Amino acid sequence: MTRIALIAGEGLLPPAIAAALDDPLIYALDHLHPQVQAKPFRLERLVPFLDELTDQGVTQVVFAGAIRRPRIDPELFDSRTMAIVPRILMGMQSGDDAALRAVLDVFEEADLSVVSVDQILPELxxxxxxxxxxxxxxxxxxxxxxxxxxxxxxxxxxxxxxxxxxxxxxxxxxxxxxxxxxxxxxxxxxxxxxxxxxxxxxxxxxxxxxxxxxxxxxxxxxxxxxxxxxxxxxxxxxxxxxxxxxxxxxxxxxxxxxxxxxxxx
Incomplete structure (x- = not known):
């Protein structure tokens, strides 16, 4: 069985998306406070997090809500995530859009399809x-x-x-x-x-x-x-x-x- 994961940010959008999905797995960066119950993860351990999604049968991911940039702790990086750090940091230095695209690329390389909010709730x-x-x-x-x-x-x-x-x-x-x-x-x-x-x-x-x-x-x-x-x-x-x-x-x-x-x- 395939599942969809919701990466929740802050604001009213994540609860609306969660309510429209059938039994989603919900996660959030650990420095955020989403208005929906979510399991925290850290950007410094992004690759193990992607492994967890795959192990849970997730094939699709939707991002919803406002995301504030996290403070990065270099000591928390695992070796595999460390290998993609230059790409993410380069994106963060170029601006929000470039940073988000870099993260999306990493998700897709893990065979996780990123779905847009308007694909789930077009009336929004x-x-x-x-x-x-x-x-x-x-x-x-x-x-x-x-x-x-x-x-x-x-x-x-x-x-x-x-x-x-x-x-x-x-x-x-x-x-x-x-x-x-x-x-x-x-x-x-x-x-x-x-x-x-x-x-x-x-x-x-x-x-x-x-x-x-x-x-x-x-x-x-x-x-x-x-x-x-x-x-x-x-x-x-x-x-x-x-x-x-x-x-x-x-x-x-x-x-x-x-x-x-x-x-x-």
């Missing part, structure tokens, strides 16, 4: 459409500008989001994450030239040529709450490429806050 990734509110013409221009910015950031493996208001970029996403970006944008809202003009928007999209099997951008009710607190007018994302958690709750919260939600083609 909305197609094109406006889910709440109604962006105006100037919001649409801001969305276009933000999409250009995020594409440029993604090509440099920097981030997956930007805040744009009235044609001006107030913040971009970097290592501190989305909430830090939104707090920065809120602190600099006074830079908008027209106080009565469009409030601005958060835009999210994956990086160009990103491997869709891992690290797709994710939004949900917490994002709506943070966008409202930042005084922005809406959230826009690349249709078919961003995970929307707790869809109905996010939509209702957006309607209550007067925020538009737009999956943009």
């Amino acid at each position: 990734v909305p197609g094109e459409g406006i889910l709440a509110g109604q962006p105006g013409p100037r919001d649409m221009k801001d969305a276009e500008r933000a999409a250009q910015i995020v594409q440029g950031l993604g090509a440099l493996d920097i981030g997956q989001g930007a805040v744009v208001a009235q044609g001006l970029c107030l913040a971009v996403e970097a290592l501190p994450g989305t909430q830090a970006m939104l707090e920065f944008a809120a602190a600099h809202a006074g830079l908008k030239p027209d106080p009565n003009g469009p409030k601005g928007l958060l835009y999210k999209a994956p990086k160009p040529d990103q491997d869709r099997r891992i690290d797709l951008p994710t939004i949900g009710p917490d994002t709506v709450r943070q966008v409202a607190a930042a005084g922005l007018g809406g959230i826009v994302w690349q249709a078919g490429s961003v995970i929307l958690l707790q869809r109905e709750a996010a939509i209702e919260m957006a309607k209550t806050a007067g925020i538009f939600l737009w999956a943009r083609s």
Whole structure:
């Protein structure tokens, strides 16, 4: 019998994926605190961990949730994992996307197929459409500008989001994450030239040529709450490429806050 393993990160996505799978084996890096019961493993012993998956009959693996980089303890490496360390470290030095690709390569070399979240729960990734509110013409221009910015950031493996208001970029996403970006944008809202003009928007999209099997951008009710607190007018994302958690709750919260939600083609 073949089984699927869930490599759980933090946030609400791992429980949703776990509930959709039939008796999955669930693991997490030992420095993380996923919202699902998981057996811990360490990156320094990655090859023995892959052996364990194979011994358990695992043939497929799905990664879900936010993953913070672990602190590496050189003394904990086993000899076989030590042999692949240069590849992983080179990826980590090149950026998050390169690091994740290096890890995916190692899993596939162990004959473990990596499955994407949207293969398991396609309804988590909305197609094109406006889910709440109604962006105006100037919001649409801001969305276009933000999409250009995020594409440029993604090509440099920097981030997956930007805040744009009235044609001006107030913040971009970097290592501190989305909430830090939104707090920065809120602190600099006074830079908008027209106080009565469009409030601005958060835009999210994956990086160009990103491997869709891992690290797709994710939004949900917490994002709506943070966008409202930042005084922005809406959230826009690349249709078919961003995970929307707790869809109905996010939509209702957006309607209550007067925020538009737009999956943009």
